Amino acid sequence: MSIPGTVQVALYRQILLIRRTEEQLVRSYQRGLIHGACHTYIGQEAVAIGVCAHLRPDDLVFSTHRGHGHALAKGVPPGALIAELFGRATGCSGGRGGSMHLFAPEVGLMGTSGIVAASILQATGAAYAFSLLKQERVSVAFFGDGAANNGAFHEGINMASIWQLPVVFVCENNLYATEVPFASVSRNPDVAARTQAYGLPGQVVDGNDVLAVYEAAAEAVKRARSGAGPTLLECKTYRTRPHSEGMRDTGYRSPEEIEAWKARCPIKRLASRLLGEGTASESELARIEAEVQAVVEEALAFAESSPWPDPATLTDHVYSV
Amino acid sequence: MRELTFVAAAREGLAEEMARDPSIFVMGEGVGARGGNFNTTTGLYELYGPQRLRDTPICERGFTGLCTGAAMAGARPVVDFMFIDFELDALGELFHQTSRIQYMSQGRIKMPILLRGCIGIFGSAGPHHSGNYYPLFMHVPGFRVAVPTTPADAKGLIKTALRCNDPVLFLEHKGLLNVRGPVPDGEHLVPFGQAAVVRDGRDVTVVAIALQVKHTLEAATRLQQEGISVEVIDPRTLAPLDTATIAASVHKTGRLLIVDEDFAPCGVGAEIATQIVDQVFDDLDAPIRRLNGAFVPTPYSPPLEAAAVPGVEKIAAAIRDLVAE
Known part of the structure; x- marks a missing residue:
């Protein structure tokens, strides 16, 4: 698959936006502006960008507790994301959710979740609805290696396969379920191998290579949209920050391992490729960097100046009426 | 019909x-x-x-x-x-x-x-x-x-x-x-949050849930012969719960029994009793009573199963006791 240069540059811009937004969230957390959890996506950005590049606005994404990147990739404005973590009324969930409960149905982000593996079932259900209502839409479930050992993985993937639903399962195998090594909870290192048991295609992808993810997802989304059924992509990747900001990050992995994965940074890899192949120049990348930085600064200012939610709205939306 | x-x-x-x-x-x-x-x-x-x-x-x-x-x-x-x-x-x-x-x-x-x-x-x-x-x-x-x-x-x-x-x-x-x-012909919708007064009475109000409504109506028919007039309310929806209808009935009868085959602790009866005490305490002439299923896993054998649930006899006895208060 030949990916046009303009697309590659666009991917670079998007992947950089996630990284710079996340770095801002880390700083904001350290300043005490984020009141609860903050699970950053730093190191894993290539997965969200490579997959969501193929989605239409009305395709639906169901995400995890580590969902900032999925939200941005699906089109949630960075200001609405930062404001949500700040607990402001302008946050994408109006301050009702925080880091783990991001909702923006208007752009097809159907929620991140504090409960592992829920995304698998809900994405399967959305695909069931598309099929029932004869809509050519696709749903995507992002989940981690931790979810792959949860019963919902078995139940959801089995149903998606038996009914040939238009869903793409994207396992982000970052090697640790919170701090438990996947190697210690699975005899087989590949989640993708499990698809053989359920009769759907599964593929291992380098999750730190946005172009590799882009290629694999192109095929999977096409298959789903054409009615040929679900696919599972296992993207091998790594989070370089702690499970959640402020958490002790020792005792389960070595500094050497973290450094080795930092060297495989998906952004640096794409930048060297763009420069190496002459797809973009240094000055062009520097210009993108400056533009993205400006977007993040504007988003931060928006969040900081946003109002708090009105306590009088506390019980709004518990019920539909 | x-x-x-x-x-x-x-x-x-x-x-x-x-x-x-x-x-x-x-x-x-x-x-x-x-x-x-x-x-x-x-x-x-x-x-x-x-x-x-x-x-x-x-x-x-x-x-x-x-x-x-x-x-x-x-x-x-x-x-x-x-x-x-x-x-x-x-x-x-x-x-x-x-x-x-x-x-x-x-x-x-x-x-x-x-x-x-x-x-x-x-x-x-x-x-x-x-x-x-x-x-x-x-x-x-x-x-x-x-x-x-x-x-x-x-x-x-x-x-x-x-x-x-x-x-x-x-x-x-x-x-x-x-x-x-x-069952009415044609379009028939029942709104949520509206209890039904399924039997009018003046001496005691009984709120019953599910199958116990049927049993309570039977008990009420028997007690009529003993001169006890029982008002029976079927909440129909538990959420939302129509406590206004229950409160209005208690205002009339002064007595309330809640019959529910489910377990008593933290149950429907506890919730109704608390809300009714809040709303119409001064109307009560006796303590609010609950009659619940036994606090046990439901057993299989018919005599054990029967012992685990309220039913016509137990309901009638509970109503007699409450009216005597």
Whole structure:
């Protein structure tokens, strides 16, 4: 698959936006502006960008507790994301959710979740609805290696396969379920191998290579949209920050391992490729960097100046009426 | 007026709504060609086929989560758990996701999902097939809970549920499924949050749940001969709970008994009693009493099972005691 240069540059811009937004969230957390959890996506950005590049606005994404990147990739404005973590009324969930409960149905982000593996079932259900209502839409479930050992993985993937639903399962195998090594909870290192048991295609992808993810997802989304059924992509990747900001990050992995994965940074890899192949120049990348930085600064200012939610709205939306 | 059984009336309501709304589909074990273990979908598969009457693997958490996602994406799922006991495997999905997504999304995502299943202690179903569990859902924000006791209400409440954009539990007591009763022709909707005064009386108010409504009416007929006039209230929906109707009745009678075969601690009776004390304390002439099922897993053997539930005799005795206070 030949990916046009303009697309590659666009991917670079998007992947950089996630990284710079996340770095801002880390700083904001350290300043005490984020009141609860903050699970950053730093190191894993290539997965969200490579997959969501193929989605239409009305395709639906169901995400995890580590969902900032999925939200941005699906089109949630960075200001609405930062404001949500700040607990402001302008946050994408109006301050009702925080880091783990991001909702923006208007752009097809159907929620991140504090409960592992829920995304698998809900994405399967959305695909069931598309099929029932004869809509050519696709749903995507992002989940981690931790979810792959949860019963919902078995139940959801089995149903998606038996009914040939238009869903793409994207396992982000970052090697640790919170701090438990996947190697210690699975005899087989590949989640993708499990698809053989359920009769759907599964593929291992380098999750730190946005172009590799882009290629694999192109095929999977096409298959789903054409009615040929679900696919599972296992993207091998790594989070370089702690499970959640402020958490002790020792005792389960070595500094050497973290450094080795930092060297495989998906952004640096794409930048060297763009420069190496002459797809973009240094000055062009520097210009993108400056533009993205400006977007993040504007988003931060928006969040900081946003109002708090009105306590009088506390019980709004518990019920539909 | 024509008469239908409870299950046929509920099925008629479902069939009418499926004809009206093509986004409705039913999922559960055996709801397809077989028509459901309790005949909840008999005849519908022939009309609507496998996609709308979908037999599932035995994975309650899985298909509940799936239906939650389908509701988020514009369909209107009906999850038919057969026995409501099986729903317990799905509680995490229901409490964390189904009940909260409207709130978390600020109302931008709706949750039109119907969760139905048979409840109740009946027919030696034993420890794993006799549960009620409705207090769990009254306790969690986001759910509506319907517990019809007549065929007309079964039809009217299931139709209302299938037009509601909130998750609704529709609970059918196994001991009521084959009870016959009049059901209005044509469009028949029963609103949520309106209790029914099913018998007028002046000496004591009895609020009864599910099958116990039937038993309480029998007890009230007997007590009439003893000169005790019993007012019987069927809440019909437990969430929302119509305490205004109960309070108005207590204002008249001064006495309240709540009859519920489910366990007493943290149950429906505890909730009703507290609310009534708050609302009409000065109207009470006696302590509020509860008559509940025994606090035990439901046993199998008929004499043990009978000992675990209220029933006509125990209800009559409790009413006599309360009137004597």
